[in-house]
Amino acid sequence: MINDIERIVPTPTRGAVTNATGRYERHTRSRVADGWTPAEATVLRTEVRDEGVRRVISSNASPDLGFDRSINPYRGCEHGCVYCYARPTHAWLGLSPGLDFETRITAKPGAADALRRELSGRSYVPRLIALGANTDPYQPAERDRRITRGVLEVLRDFRHPVAVTTKGTMVERDADVLAELGTDLCRVGLSVTTLNADLARKLEPRVPSPARRLRAIEVLARAGVHVRVMVSPVIPGLTDHEVEAVIRAASDAGAVAASMIPLRLPREVAPLFEEWLRVHYPERARKVLNRIRSFHDGKLYDAGFGQRMRGRGVHADLLQARFKRACAEAGVALRMPPLRTDLFRVPQVETGQMSLF
Numbered sequence: 001m002i003n004d005i006e007r008i009v010p011t012p013t014r015g016a017v018t019n020a021t022g023r024y025e026r027h028t029r030s031r032v033a034d035g036w037t038p039a040e041a042t043v044l045r046t047e048v049r050d051e052g053v054r055r056v057i058s059s060n061a062s063p064d065l066g067f068d069r070s071i072n073p074y075r076g077c078e079h080g081c082v083y084c085y086a087r088p089t090h091a092w093l094g095l096s097p098g099l100d101f102e103t104r105i106t107a108k109p110g111a112a113d114a115l116r117r118e119l120s121g122r123s124y125v126p127r128l129i130a131l132g133a134n135t136d137p138y139q140p141a142e143r144d145r146r147i148t149r150g151v152l153e154v155l156r157d158f159r160h161p162v163a164v165t166t167k168g169t170m171v172e173r174d175a176d177v178l179a180e181l182g183t184d185l186c187r188v189g190l191s192v193t194t195l196n197a198d199l200a201r202k203l204e205p206r207v208p209s210p211a212r213r214l215r216a217i218e219v220l221a222r223a224g225v226h227v228r229v230m231v232s233p234v235i236p237g238l239t240d241h242e243v244e245a246v247i248r249a250a251s252d253a254g255a256v257a258a259s260m261i262p263l264r265l266p267r268e269v270a271p272l273f274e275e276w277l278r279v280h281y282p283e284r285a286r287k288v289l290n291r292i293r294s295f296h297d298g299k300l301y302d303a304g305f306g307q308r309m310r311g312r313g314v315h316a317d318l319l320q321a322r323f324k325r326a327c328a329e330a331g332v333a334l335r336m337p338p339l340r341t342d343l344f345r346v347p348q349v350e351t352g353q354m355s356l357f
Contacts, residue, residue, distance in 0.1 A: 011044055011099065013205045015080035017275045019099040020268060022091035046078050048105045048141050056114040056151075057129065064309045067163065070133040071115065073147040075106035077135040079167060081204040082276045083233055086134045088267040097268040102206075105141055112150030119158045119346065126344040129155070131164045138168025140206065152177045157347045159185060161339035165230070167191045169208045169216040175223040183226050184340045189259070190217055191230040192246050194239045202280050214253045221254025228257040228336060231323070235263045236291035237284060240319060244326040251330035258332045260323045262311045263292060265301040274300075291315065 011017075021028040058070050076090055080102035087097035095104055108114075118124065131137050137148040155162045156177055162185065164171065164178070171178075171188060178186050194200050195210045208216070220227050229250030234240050247258050265273055277285045289300070295311030296302040302311075310316060327334055 013080070014044060014099060014102060015082035015084075015203070015205050015276070016087075016098040016102065016272050017082075017279050018272070019096045020271070022094060022096055022100075023088075023268065024091050025094065044099060044103045046103050046105060046140070048107050048145075051075070051106045051108050053108045053110050053114045055118060056108065056111045057118055063305050065130075065133075067128045067130040067133070069127055070130040071111065071151060072132060072134045073108050073111050073137050073145075073151060074135050074139060074141060075108075076101050076104060078102055078105060078139045078141065079136055079204055079207045081167070081207065083203070083235070083263055083265070083269065083273055084135075085264045085266055085269060087269050087272065089134065091268070098272055105139070107141055107145050107147060109145065109147060111147050112154050115151055115154045116158075119154070119160060126158075126160055126341040128161045128163060128339055128341075131162050132166055136166050136168055137164065138166045138170040142168070142170055149174050149177065152181075155185075156181050159343040159345050161185045161341055163339070164188045165191070167204065167207045167213065169212050172216050172219045175220055175225060178220070178225045179223045183224070185343060187226045187228060187336055187339065188220055189228045189230045190220075190255075191232055192250060193231070193233065193235075194242055195245055195249060196239075196242070199239070202276075214249055217250055217253040217255050221256075226257070226336060227255045228259060229255040229332075230259050230261075232259065232261040233263040234260055234319065235288065236295060236315060236319075237288035238281070240291075243319070243323055244329075247323075247326040247330050247332065251332050255332055257334070257336045258323075258327050258330075259334075260319075261309050262295055262316065262319065264308055265292070266303060266308075270300045 056071050059068055061068065075093065077084060077086065087101045090097050090101040131151065142148050152174055162181065178188065190213060192210055192213050193204065197209050200207065200210050217227050217229065229247065231243055231246050234243060243260065250258065274289065277288055292300055294313055295316045302308060324334065
């Protein structure tokens with residue numbers, strides 16, 4: 001907790017302004033301005049640690065999601081998007097959803113092997129797997145770790161349907177595997193929150209620029225991969241005026257579908273976002289926060305199923321209407337066709353042993 005918001009100095013190339021103690025910890029630490037020592041910006045290095053895994057497929061029963069299985073090769077995300085709804089999960093590790101979330105990353109180098117074992121199980125029934133539904137599978141650590149690529153190669157070998165969600169343009173590297181999976185088994189959702197490069201730099205500091213993400217859509221589209229642009233999150237009073245422009249630009253780049261989710265502020269994300277807003281856009285803070293509350297009956301967030309992904313009220317309904325009209329005008333679909341599960345197969349293991357017959 002910081003009691004003097006005007007004295008906060010943002011950490012260079014990081015999204016969160018503070019590093020509030022995780023909610024499961026017994027003790028909390030606070031920084032108090034004493035009037036003598038000026039606040040100074042510090043450089044935080046990213047730390048990546050490995051985690052052993054026996055199973056890698058997670059399940060959920062949320063009626064708001066179009067999938068019930070997902071794989072996340074990493075915990076935490078160096079992209080540092082201040083609004084990230086996954087930030088509260090870092091508290092489970094005894095870490096802060098603030099700066100710890102974007103600087104203390106856990107990697108799962110055994111993910112591909114674990115996935116191969118799970119898919120080979122006799123009782124396994126194939127259904128869509130979402131890759132990167134919580135944290136980004138193409139964050140900077142993936143460049144050297146190549147865990148996401150390993151997972152995709154296993155899914156390709158098993159002819160298993162996968163939906164990739166990312167902000168990272170590193171997805172271009174794996175266009176070959178995605179193309180091999182084909183449009184029956186694969187689609188990519190690429191998030192473009194704003195076309196304003198200055199805003200994007202503050203909002204999602206280690207994500208490639210909006211223009212660069214649009215070029216990634218072009219690359220994937222040329223490779224024959226179906227791409228959906230995710231205009232998410234839409235921040236009322238800050239980015240909502242860009243919805244039509246983002247959809248139009250993504251359509252021009254080759255996106256075939258679009259989706260949109262208004263800003264979600266679960267648990268620690270709400271105070272983190274409010275701190276960020278008051279530091280970077282103090283003149284807009286009140287307007288933005290009030291507009292967000294108008295989506296949730298006066299609260300900053302409503303976690304109820306059916307509401308958390310959409311909001312309610314006049315402003316929420318107007319945003320949905322604008323989005324649907326923009327999609328129609330740009331010629332992009334609101335939904336993509338379901339991926340196939342009937343192509344699934346367990347590949348033969350080459351043992352070198354000849355058959356007896």
